[in-house]
Amino acid sequence: MSQSPSTEQAASTPAAAPAARPAHPYRAFAMRAGLGVAVVTILLTHYDARPIFRILSRERPAFFVAAVALYLAGQAMCAYRWQLLAAILKVHGRYREYFAYIFVGMFTNLFVPGLLGGDAARSVYLGRRHGRIGEAIASVVADRGVGLLGLFWLAAAAAIFLNFAPIPSSIVTPTIAVGAITLAGFLAAPLVARLIHLMPRPLRRAGGIVAPYLHHPAALIPSIALSMVLQITLAICQYLLAAGLGMTVPLSLFILCVPIANVFASLPLTLNGLGIRESAYLVLFGMAGMRKEDAIALGLLWFAATMVGGLTGAIAFVTTPAPVEVTLSHLG
Incomplete structure (x- = not known):
């Protein structure tokens, strides 16, 4: 959905000025985590935590494990997407490198x-x-960007073609608008690239990093398609979690609601969207007839699944050699 690379860029790019680090990164982290916990606490208090915990206890382990496994398969897909984007900048690494670094x-x-x-x-x-x-920073920025494009476009398409719930226009309209605006921005990318030299210096530097992608947006289409497939995969993960809870909800509803909820959860307000996603599920799935307690439980269960998935990255973190500064001359 989510980390400032500017320091490394400044150290390796002569034209770049030293980038300032956030004054209080741990304070910002604590605030985001605290806000997420506060929102969840309010939801549990308002809707009574006891039935929600009883629902969570019904989850069948096999379905939870299957959801985590599919989530990790999605991360493997992310590694391939990143490899495609890096190749555009002539950074040709092996897939196993990208796979390991994604999990790190x-x-x-x-x-x-x-x-x-x-x-x-x-x-x-x-x-x-x-x-x-x-180039590595640019590829990661592009990877983040195409991930959001895939999310926004799939959410907009689902809102237009799969809105059987129905979701009210107050949610559908902004979702479609975000998809339309980002599509327009994608189509206008070559024009933006030609205007980079006219931008203020900070924007000019940032634009210069991703300029190769802006000049050739068509090269991003395979990666964006992978992003949309990934979002469908995430919807299937949560369909599995719901099935493990004994819910009988059509998969099409998850393909509709999960991307829209992820649009809101992608806002950098809480830790991994904690609280925001549960609130979005409460509204979106609630409109489709799902009980509020079930919607909150599903959101918490998905948060737990992503945390478990993230912890598997410890294997790559421990086994992947620490990065050593390498120069192009050494690479021969």
Whole structure:
């Protein structure tokens, strides 16, 4: 859905000025985590935590394990998407590198304060491995961007074609609008690339990082398609969790509601969308007739599944060699 790589970029790019670190990263991390916990606490208090915990206790372990396994398969898909994006910048690493670095970043996200801790780790590992820090940062930024494009476009398409619930226009309209705006921005990318030299200096530097992608947006289409497949995979994961709870809900409802909920959960307000996702589920699934307690329980269960999935990244974190500064001359 989510970490500042600017320091590494400044260290390796002569034209870049030193980037300032956030003054209080741990305070920001604590605030996001605290806000998420506060929202969940309010929901549990308002709707009575006891039936919600009883619902959670019904989850069949086999379905939970299957959901986590499918979630991890999605991360493997993310590694391939990142490899495609890096190749556009002539960073040709082996798939196993990207696979390991994705899981290192996923594990780092659990413990490093800030929005982009995992992304910064990925940039450092890939950039130092190939002596291409700038390109590594650009590939990670692009990976994050195409992930959001796939999310926004799938959510908009689902809101248009799968709105059988029905979801009210107050939610559908902004979702479609975000999809339309991002599509327009994607189509206008070559024009934006030509205007980079006219932008203020900070924006010019940021634009220069991703300029190769802006000049050739069509090259991003396979990665965006993978992002949309990934979002469908995440919807199937949560369908499995619901089946494990004994719910009989059609898969189409998850393909509709999960991407829309993820649009809101992608806002960097709480830790991994905690609280925001549960609130979105409460509204979206509630409109389809799901009990409020079931919707909250499903959101909490998915948060637990992603945390368990993130912890598996400890294997890659321990077994992957620490990045060592490499120069292009050394790579021969």
